[in-house]
Amino acid sequence: MIALAPRTRLLAAALLFVLFALLPFLATALDDHFIVITATRVMVFAIAALSLDLILGYGALVSFGHAAYLGIGAYTVAVLSSNGVSDLGLQMLGAVLASAAFAAVTGAISLRTKGVYFIMITLAFGQMAFFFFVSLSSYGGDDGFTLQARSTLAGMALLEDDRVFFYVTLAALVLLFLFANALIGSRFGRVLTGTRENPLRMQAVGFTPFRYQLTAYVISGCMAGIAGVLLANQTEFVSPAFMTWHRSGELIVMVILGGIGTLVGGILGAAAFLMLEEWLAIFSEHWKLGMGALLILVVLFTRGGLTGLLRRFLGGRA
Amino acid sequence: MSTLLQIRNLRKSYGALKVTDDVTLDIEEGELHAIIGPNGAGKTTLISQLSGQNPSDAGALIYQGEDIMRLSMAERVHRGLARSFQITSLLPGFTVLENVAMAVQARSGSSFRFFAQAAKEDELNRDAMVCLRRVKLADRADRLAGSLSHGEQRQLEIAVALATEPKLLLLDEPLAGTGHEESAALVELMRGMKRRHTVVLIEHDMEAVFALADRLSVLVYGRVIATGTPEEIRNNPEVRAAYLGEEAA
Ligand SMILES: Nc1ncnc2c1ncn2[C@@H]1O[C@H](COP(=O)(O)OP(=O)(O)OP(=O)(O)O)[C@@H](O)[C@H]1O
Ligand SMILES: [Mg+2]
Numbered sequence: 001m002i003a004l005a006p007r008t009r010l011l012a013a014a015l016l017f018v019l020f021a022l023l024p025f026l027a028t029a030l031d032d033h034f035i036v037i038t039a040t041r042v043m044v045f046a047i048a049a050l051s052l053d054l055i056l057g058y059g060a061l062v063s064f065g066h067a068a069y070l071g072i073g074a075y076t077v078a079v080l081s082s083n084g085v086s087d088l089g090l091q092m093l094g095a096v097l098a099s100a101a102f103a104a105v106t107g108a109i110s111l112r113t114k115g116v117y118f119i120m121i122t123l124a125f126g127q128m129a130f131f132f133f134v135s136l137s138s139y140g141g142d143d144g145f146t147l148q149a150r151s152t153l154a155g156m157a158l159l160e161d162d163r164v165f166f167y168v169t170l171a172a173l174v175l176l177f178l179f180a181n182a183l184i185g186s187r188f189g190r191v192l193t194g195t196r197e198n199p200l201r202m203q204a205v206g207f208t209p210f211r212y213q214l215t216a217y218v219i220s221g222c223m224a225g226i227a228g229v230l231l232a233n234q235t236e237f238v239s240p241a242f243m244t245w246h247r248s249g250e251l252i253v254m255v256i257l258g259g260i261g262t263l264v265g266g267i268l269g270a271a272a273f274l275m276l277e278e279w280l281a282i283f284s285e286h287w288k289l290g291m292g293a294l295l296i297l298v299v300l301f302t303r304g305g306l307t308g309l310l311r312r313f314l315g316g317r318a
Numbered sequence: 319m320s321t322l323l324q325i326r327n328l329r330k331s332y333g334a335l336k337v338t339d340d341v342t343l344d345i346e347e348g349e350l351h352a353i354i355g356p357n358g359a360g361k362t363t364l365i366s367q368l369s370g371q372n373p374s375d376a377g378a379l380i381y382q383g384e385d386i387m388r389l390s391m392a393e394r395v396h397r398g399l400a401r402s403f404q405i406t407s408l409l410p411g412f413t414v415l416e417n418v419a420m421a422v423q424a425r426s427g428s429s430f431r432f433f434a435q436a437a438k439e440d441e442l443n444r445d446a447m448v449c450l451r452r453v454k455l456a457d458r459a460d461r462l463a464g465s466l467s468h469g470e471q472r473q474l475e476i477a478v479a480l481a482t483e484p485k486l487l488l489l490d491e492p493l494a495g496t497g498h499e500e501s502a503a504l505v506e507l508m509r510g511m512k513r514r515h516t517v518v519l520i521e522h523d524m525e526a527v528f529a530l531a532d533r534l535s536v537l538v539y540g541r542v543i544a545t546g547t548p549e550e551i552r553n554n555p556e557v558r559a560a561y562l563g564e565e566a567a
Contacts, residue, residue: 187423187431187439194420197409200371204407205482206395206424215430 006185012264012307013177020170024163036162037234038278042271043169044230047176049254049266051223054180056252057261058189059216060196064119065106065126066251069099069221071133071243073228078145078238088151088159088168092229099225100218102129107217111210126248133240144239151233159233169230173267176223180263183219192216253291257298259307268306322347322486322516323368323399328377330360330367330540337363338374339540345486350508350517352527355537356561361520362404364537365488368518369401370394381486396425398485402475402492404520410464414455414474417463418446421481446481453477453507469500476507487515493523505530528552536561 020039027035048070055061073095080091106125113121139145150159159165183189194202195209202209232238241247250273258269276294280287302309323345330338337360345351353361366372368379370391379387386394409417419442423429426441436442450456453473458466463474472492479487492508493501505526511517512530521527527534528548535545536557544554551557 182433182435185435185437186433187429187436189432190416190420190423190436191429194409194412197411198407201407201409201478202420203371203391204369204395204401204403205421205478206392207429208390208392212429 006181008311009181009262009264012310013181013267016264016267017170017174017177020173021167024166033162036166038274040162040166040169040234042274043166043173044227044234045251045254045270045274046267047173047227047230048224048251049258049270050173050177050180050263051220051227051266052251053255053258053261053263053266054183054223055213055216055220056255057263057265058184058196059192059213061111061213061217062119062252063110063122063217063220064245064248064252065122065124065129066220066224067243067245067247068102068126068129069224070228070231070247071129071238071240072098072102073225073230074232074238074242075133075136075139075228076225077151077229077232078139078147081147081149081151082139086149086152087155088153088229088233091151092226095225095229096222099221099228103218103221104214107214107221111213111217123245123248126243126245130240130243130245133243139238142240144237144241147232147236147238150236151229165233169234172226172230176226177263177267180223184263188212188215253295257295257305259305262304262307265305265307268310272306320347321345322382324378324380325368326378326380328364328367328379329375330363330372331375336540338367341377341537341540341542343535343542343545345516345518346533348513348516349532350512350519350530352519352521352531352534353537354521354524354527354534354561359537360540361537362490363540365401365490365518365520369399369488371401395482395484398483399488400479400482400484400486401488402479402490404490404494406468406471406475408463408471408474408478410462412463413459414450414461414463414466415443415446415459417474418449418477418481419443421478422446422449425482449477449481452480452510454503469496472496473500473504476504480511484515486518487511488518490520491522492519493521493526501526 020043023039024036027033052063052066055063076095076098077091080094085091110118110121110125134142149157150165153159159168191207191212195212199209231242254269254273255266257272258267259265276291280290298305321344325341325343328338328341341364355361363372367374370389378385381397381399422442422445423436447456447459450459453476455470455473455477458470466474476492492504496504508530519530531548533545533547534551536543536551538560543560544551544557
């Protein structure tokens with residue numbers, strides 16, 4: 001685990017966000033619209049990875065069912081828009097409420113266990129959510145469900161423009177990053193990080209770790225639910241495939257690849273993972289082998305993922 | 319003097335091993351009560367039962383007139399019952415100041431605050447510095463706890479316990495592994511704690527124990543075989559045979 005000084009973290013994030021913001025101009029210059037679509041997808045997963053890093057990196061809670069929230073968020077869009085609620089804000093609110101409810105119930109149970117049992121039980125809850133949506137035949141079951149249109153903003157179909165949708169997604173990413181960044185420096189974040197380091201010590205000064213861990217788990221789920229809302233809009237389609245355990249595993253890989261417990265790492269990791277997925281797939285259909293090898297290298301040699309690597313290149317201590 | 323903690327017929331077994339065997343003891347308000355006994359006597363286990371870290375099999379714990387047997391460790395801390403650990407247990411990745419500020423934070427206001435930056439809360443840092451000064455660690459405030467020497471970590475253990483503002487402080491071998499100077503400083507610190515805090519002190523260093531304790535209890539195989547003033551304990555034949563004798567020989 002490498003800790004980034006708060007100022008370094010903010011600076012790195014600001015740099016990333018500026019780079020993102022410039023991508024649509026690059027797309028125009030290169031006349032390659034695909035860049036905008038890919039970058040939007042990267043940012044959606046960056047939000048999901050960021051949310052996972054909050055509990056994995058700062059709470060040492062390895063949730064192996066985090067993709068469930070992507071699905072819950074996505075299906076909230078499907079269900080609400082089928083029932084005449086197409087406003088993005090309302091859908092996000094719905095997704096946050098649904099995610100919070102699912103996280104509160106499953107978290108309260110999962111957090112009774114530790115270590116590998118926690119991993120297994122979150123996986124089991126993720127699978128339950130997956131099979132719930134598979135069996136939801138009114139929304140296509142296994143086959144998924146095609147959305148009529150993207151969500152609306154202030155009653156207007158603004159998100160149909162890929163660039164507008166790109167910047168809305170970027171705004172969501174920036175806001176959620178700032179939220180997470182404030183959170184980890186707050187009293188709450190300090191307690192959460194303390195429970196990661198030594199739960200017994202935290203009890204010995206008067207904290208009940210469970211309360212803080214559960215709250216973090218719920219917050220993290222809500223953030224991932226928002227990513228799910230954006231994911232549904234990006235693909236204009238929802239499917240149980242959003243929430244397979246593979247996807248949960250990929251989110252963990254993104255966080256590790258980028259650097260656990262850095263917040264920025266989740267964003268970097270999501271970008272690296274999705275880009276690699278595309279590039280490696282060009283070379284070989286066995287691209288997952290390459291991804292596996294790369295992950296092993298990152299874990300063995302970078303000490304802190306891409307964030308750690310960057311920091312060492314930039315030299316000195318952050 | 320009134321009784322702060324009544325320990326009544328407390329029991330704890332690990333399988334067939336009776337580690338706490340029918341312990342009954344009164345801890346008086348304001349006293350420094352040392353518990354001595356050979357290795358494996360069950361001293362740490364007793365502390366863990368008092369602090370709520372380990373559940374007891376049977377018995378009663380009456381603290382300030384309240385039955386605290388079912389309270390969690392955190393709830394007992396909030397009632398003023400704090401412990402230190404024989405095997406140092408800190409937050410190694412946090413600074414020395416943060417380790418103490420965490421304990422201050424736990425007793426001052428809600429920690430369900432999500433936006434304001436805790437590091438900038440002067441009140442937390444100020445109270446934490448007071449505790450660090452008491453254990454003479456103020457000049458180490460910005461170092462990572464994990465980077466301190468063993469002796470300094472022992473001092474930090476105590477600063478953290480003090481920061482909870484305990485009424486009853488349970489110290490589990492605070493001098494273990496400290497050097498001569500550090501040990502002398504800690505003894506001075508504990509002398510200063512007397513009256514301000516009620517202290518239960520577990521310690522193998524007999525010189526320190528007899529210098530500090532108002533009363534002593536001797537624990538052997540989970541049983542209290544004697545309780546009394548230092549003078550009474552020193553002259554108790556059973557204690558000499560079971561424990562002190564080894565050292566005298
Ligand atoms: N979790 C446990 N499971 C099984 N046995 C235990 C456990 N904890 C302690 N014991 C046993 O209980 C006995 C008392 O241990 P304890 O640590 O309380 O002794 P102690 O008096 O603090 O010893 P020391 O002076 O070495 O610190 C020992 O025999 C120990 O092996
Ligand atoms: Mg012990």
